[in-house]
Amino acid sequence: MAKSSRTRGSGGRDPRSDHGGSRPGAGRPRGSGPYGEPTRPVRIPESLVVPIRELLERRLEAAAAARGGAPVADNVLTPDFAAPALHLPLFGDRVAAGFPSPADDHLDNKLDLNEHLVKRPAATFFVRVEGRSMIGAGIHPDDILVVDRSLEASNGNIVVAAVDGELTVKRLHYRRARLFLEPENPDYDPIEITGETDLVVWGVVTSVIHKV
Structure with missing residues (x-):
């Protein structure tokens, strides 16, 4: 079976170590990267x-x-990694031809669909x-x-x-x-x-x- 693969370069020296300051027209044109639009640095954990x-x-x-x-x-x-957890009632009875009465003694657990599916x-x-x-x-x-x-x-x-x-x-x-x-x-x-x-x-x- 064929699989996708990616190759990542190890990077080279910082060009600023050999050349002082920026030059007009130097660097990648805005929006020419993989996302097709300008990017900005962001600090993340x-x-x-x-x-x-x-x-x-x-x-x-x-x-x-x-x-x-x-x-x-x-x-x-x-x-959505930022979505809050949503725990809903999970009843212990299995449904055959009806729905159990939502009484407390039937409540088996709480179910978060995000955790259940993902x-x-x-x-x-x-x-x-x-x-x-x-x-x-x-x-x-x-x-x-x-x-x-x-x-x-x-x-x-x-x-x-x-x-x-x-x-x-x-x-x-x-x-x-x-x-x-x-x-x-x-x-x-x-x-x-x-x-x-x-x-x-x-x-x-x-x-x-x-x-x-």
């Missing part, structure tokens, strides 16, 4: 350097995929579904997928991947030394991944947010 860097990298990846023709890139979202915030993003190729797996149009980039995709996982620049969600399968991205709808054909396929696995789907 050391503990947040890695999460913020990963968040910015995911935004760049989403923008790059959009330029490559990904159909749902505009619907790629990231967790195990690794720095490695998680959300994406809204387009199309019906995965309805057999309970994934429907306009559902929101919770995707973990830190998990290694393995046989049988549902993954979000860019195939030749097009973003898709499919189930990953190995069969007889061949790799496929398979739909969960008989109306759609599997995608075979060959040596000529440009494949980048964005992450493994861990949950689906579905409105009824």
Whole structure:
């Protein structure tokens, strides 16, 4: 399976050590960096350097995929690290054909959906579904997928991947030394991944947010 990779330079000497002062026209033009707009330095706690860097990298990846023709890139979202915890009642009774009376003796615990759905915030993003190729797996149009980039995709996982620049969600399968991205709808054909396929696995789907 092809994986995305990044190469980071080690940096060179500070040019100011050899040249005094600034020169007219020197340096990078404003807005020519990876974000396409002016930037400014910001002081942040050391503990947040890695999460913020990963968040910015995911935004760049989403923008790059959009330029490559990904159909749902505009619907790629990231967790709000500043969102306050919201603990709601979690009842111990399981619902069969009704709803338990909200009495105190049925209250089992408190549930924060952020903690329940997002195990690794720095490695998680959300994406809204387009199309019906995965309805057999309970994934429907306009559902929101919770995707973990830190998990290694393995046989049988549902993954979000860019195939030749097009973003898709499919189930990953190995069969007889061949790799496929398979739909969960008989109306759609599997995608075979060959040596000529440009494949980048964005992450493994861990949950689906579905409105009824």
